[in-house]
Amino acid sequence: MPTYAVVTAAPADRVLTALQSSKLGGYLYPGTDRAGGTALLFDPPRPRFGRISRGRLIDPAWRLAVELKTATWLLEAGDGGAGATACYAGGSYDSIGWAEDWTPPEDPAAREADLRGWHECCAKVAAKAGLPDVHALGAIRNDPAPDGTRTSSEELLRSLCALVGAPDTVVGQSLFCQAGPAGRDFTRFEAKGR
Numbered sequence: 001m002p003t004y005a006v007v008t009a010a011p012a013d014r015v016l017t018a019l020q021s022s023k024l025g026g027y028l029y030p031g032t033d034r035a036g037g038t039a040l041l042f043d044p045p046r047p048r049f050g051r052i053s054r055g056r057l058i059d060p061a062w063r064l065a066v067e068l069k070t071a072t073w074l075l076e077a078g079d080g081g082a083g084a085t086a087c088y089a090g091g092s093y094d095s096i097g098w099a100e101d102w103t104p105p106e107d108p109a110a111r112e113a114d115l116r117g118w119h120e121c122c123a124k125v126a127a128k129a130g131l132p133d134v135h136a137l138g139a140i141r142n143d144p145a146p147d148g149t150r151t152s153s154e155e156l157l158r159s160l161c162a163l164v165g166a167p168d169t170v171v172g173q174s175l176f177c178q179a180g181p182a183g184r185d186f187t188r189f190e191a192k193g194r
Contacts, residue, residue, distance in 0.1 A: 002077060002078050002172075002174040002176065002177050003078075003082070003157060003170070003171055003173060004057075004074075004075075004175065005170035005171070006060060006064060006073065007164055007166035007170065008071065008072040008073065009036065009070070009164055010038055010070050011030075011031065011037070011038065012028060015064070016187075016189065018064055018067035019064070019192075021063070022060065022191055023063070024045060024060050025043045025188070025191040026041050026042040026175065026188075027040065027041045027175075027181045027186040027187065028189055029041075029185060030187070035162070035165070035166065035167040036166070036167075037164065037166030037167060039161075039169050039170040040064075040170065041173055041174070041181050044175055045060075057076075058074055058085055061087045062093055065089055066087075068089070070089055071089065071129040072087045073129075073160065073166070075161075077153040077157060081098050081100040081102070081142075082157055083095055083096065083097035083098070084097075086129045088128055092128075094125045094128065096122060096125060098153065098156050102143075118138055119138035122135075122137040123137070123138060125137060126138075129164075133163075137160075140156055140159045142156055154172050157171045
């Protein structure tokens with residue numbers, strides 16, 4: 001199921017205040033006792049010249065991180081796998097991804113080097129995002145099991161939500177593909193910064 005959503009560990013009241021300058025409307029899901037933080041489904045950005053650039057896809061999460069002065073995570077999933085873009089309070093961002101058909105190298109030395117590179121990359125992203133355990137992000141992987149099964153894109157993104165301290169309600173949801181959120185506890189917010 002496609003996903004285009006944003007999650008953050010920030011509480012809903014802070015997020016609603018930060019959304020006052022948002023250029024896009026959407027839906028907000030407040031955290032619960034089980035999962036704090038906030039989850040959002042933004043309305044799709046309008047295409048320019050027939051397409052939506054990568055920057056325009058990241059922009060709502062990036063602007064929210066800058067307004068909140070805390071990290072936000074843009075979650076995306078489609079046919080080819082899943083990805084997460086960590087947007088930082090300082091205005092920069094980094095992306096990581098999980099290809100649906102990725103297979104580790106067969107050569108043990110190459111496999112070890114690949115794993116080391118993944119963990120180093122994830123540790124840098126986690127540290128910049130302020131996650132308490134910088135090594136936990138690197139543990140979210142979709143290596144194939146001996147029987148050929150692998151962790152699904154939705155499971156990967158749900159694991160990331162748990163790590164970040166945000167609700168996973170928006171995983172498997174995208175306003176590119178549906179008119180509104182699945183669930184009744186969402187609150188609509190309108191674009192105000194246009």
